[in-house]
Amino acid sequence: MAVVGLYFIGLVFGGVITDPNITILYVTIAVLAFTFVLLTMTRMRRGIRIGAYTPVKVLSVVKCGQCSFKQIKNFAIGDFVFKALGKCTQCMTGDLTINGIYTEGSPKK
Numbered sequence: 001m002a003v004v005g006l007y008f009i010g011l012v013f014g015g016v017i018t019d020p021n022i023t024i025l026y027v028t029i030a031v032l033a034f035t036f037v038l039l040t041m042t043r044m045r046r047g048i049r050i051g052a053y054t055p056v057k058v059l060s061v062v063k064c065g066q067c068s069f070k071q072i073k074n075f076a077i078g079d080f081v082f083k084a085l086g087k088c089t090q091c092m093t094g095d096l097t098i099n100g101i102y103t104e105g106s107p108k109k
């Protein structure tokens with residue numbers, strides 16, 4: 001479709017304008033316009049994809065091995081089950097480990 005459009009522009013201006021500099025100018029404008037349309041379309045497609053995508057909340061369950069301390073935190077890259085997170089902030093002796101990772105799914109599921 002775009003190729004046909006460019007051909008059409010060339011056909012119209014090629015017949016009327018004899019000055020090659022103006023032809024080059026029009027071709028440049030046409031190419032710029034085409035690039036702009038292409039960029040806009042790409043951006044729109046990306047926008048639709050973002051709009052359709054509902055972010056899934058990933059949570060990590062942090063538990064202490066000594067006391068009943070339990071914490072739900074947002075999943076961070078590098079988190080895995082049984083990963084040690086250092087000493088417990090509550091009892092100061094137990095080790096905090098990630099007990100589970102789960103997703104807070106969309107209401108549809």
Ligand SMILES: [Zn+2]
Pocket residue numbers: 064065066067068069088089090091092093094
């Ligand atoms: Zn503890």
